[in-house]
Amino acid sequence: MVYPRYIIRVFRDHLGFLATASVLVGGLQVLILTVVVEMQFLEVLKFILDQLPERVQMVLGEQFLTQMSLAGASLVGYNHPVVLTFLAVLAIMLPSRHLAGELEEGSLELLLALPVRRWRVLFSLWVSAVLMLLLVTAAAWIGTALGRLLYPSPDHLPFLKIIQVGINLWLVMAVVSSYTFLIALLSKEAGRAAMRAAGLTLFFFFWNYTTQIWSTVQSLEILSIFYYYQPRQILSGEPGYAGNLLVLIALAFVLTTISLYRIESRDMAG
16 A cells, blocks of 8 residues: 555655654643743733633633633643644645655656556655654644643643544644645645645634634634634533544545545646
């Protein structure tokens, strides 16, 4: 199914970024718990949120600190812009660089001339992408675990829920990577493919916010992939977690299948 030598090559090409992202994402989890415990950040944040309009409080509560406790603070790092940015860049960079970029340079044609089916090359790149995303997510889990060891408290969220949040985030980013594969196959330039994928991701992100604060379009919230990322739902134990995962898995499967078909049928010399 996969082409191991190609996976090793992809990991080698992006080892520096992967290591940097993992260290920063993991370190951020420790830093957040340090700030919350040492600076009594929760008390300050609760005061600030109480001054905001009710609708805004609802949105901010879901996004940052759904409960004014150490348990809620544990989830902040999994919604932090730094974490989301590193994961999104990784999800977009790999297919843009190795599909549209290598097609632009002409090196992809040489790779596809090897006695290996095209779909195996693409699938191996997809596996590389989701594994790298999983490694960065695992770094966040390790950072959270280290922070809990440094600041033990009965108020900590059960670690199983942290794992569930991480899996949910990982699958969202797997979908981002999956539609970037399709965009990259339809593009001839790495920069253009990356910009299109980034634009689509930003649209989904801000559309999710828009539907939360604008009741007129709230029924259209399901159109954003970020609607299926619900840390608050996991924290409160509300139903829907499994359904969200199934939707994300289905999206990644359909998008990847289309890309596999596309690379088999496309004349890559164009």
